[in-house]
Amino acid sequence: MKTSHIMIMGIGNLLFRDEGFGIRVLENIQECYEFPQNVSLADGGVLGLNLMGLMSEADHLIVIDAIRNRGMAGDLYRIEGDAIPERVRAKNSLHQIDFLEALTMCQTLDKVPETVILGTEPEDIETLGIELTPVIQGKIEPMTDMVLAELDRLGVSYQKKTVREKLPGLLMANSEQHQ
Numbered sequence: 352m353k354t355s356h357i358m359i360m361g362i363g364n365l366l367f368r369d370e371g372f373g374i375r376v377l378e379n380i381q382e383c384y385e386f387p388q389n390v391s392l393a394d395g396g397v398l399g400l401n402l403m404g405l406m407s408e409a410d411h412l413i414v415i416d417a418i419r420n421r422g423m424a425g426d427l428y429r430i431e432g433d434a435i436p437e438r439v440r441a442k443n444s445l446h447q448i449d450f451l452e453a454l455t456m457c458q459t460l461d462k463v464p465e466t467v468i469l470g471t472e473p474e475d476i477e478t479l480g481i482e483l484t485p486v487i488q489g490k491i492e493p494m495t496d497m498v499l500a501e502l503d504r505l506g507v508s509y510q511k512k513t514v515r516e517k518l519p520g521l522l523m524a525n526s527e528q529h530q
Contacts, residue, residue: 354389357505358409358464359498360402362395362416368480369473369487373415376494383495385510390502409464413501415494417487418470425486426472427493435468469497 361377364370374394381392395402395414406412418428471494474484482488502509 355410355505356408357390357411357413357502357507358393358406359390359413360393360395360406360415362402362414364396365481366479368475368478368482369417369471369484370476371481372417372471372473372483372487372490372494375483375488376415376491376498379491379495380498383512384499385512386502387508390507390509406464411505412464412466413498414466414468415498416468416470417473417476418468419476420472422472424472424474424484425490427490427497428468428470428472429497430468430470431466435466467501469494469501 359377359380361373361375363373365374374396377392377394386392391409393405395405418430420426420428422428471487471490474486483491499509
């Protein structure tokens, strides 16, 4: 039996404050956790339609992004199924529209991954700056937990890296495994 390919993809623009949320969460996950070979991490940036080939490789796609949903800054969202097109179109961000088109075009390849979009309501996606606003910075860990909950739902085991594993040049310590 073939193991499902699970892709965790952060999307967004690091140059517009909270718009880079998905990428920052992805960086946190990459720094703190180890995954089996069937789990890949992808920085989708603002590539939109250019992501189609990459996305079509996955059986399950977990997308992390800033999502305008008329809520309060920092509200966390989980969107799946038929709710994706409606919510994504309402985002008013070109990379989100391109992302939806890429996901839709995966149908032409007969390979549309089961997709879940996880996100937070941004506070500022218009100001140039690479730092997240404090409210959204505080949502990195809760969003990381939401991604891990999706992996738990899919039955994926993962390990939390220890401090020694994160620091270059030090001996590897035992990892804490989760399943």
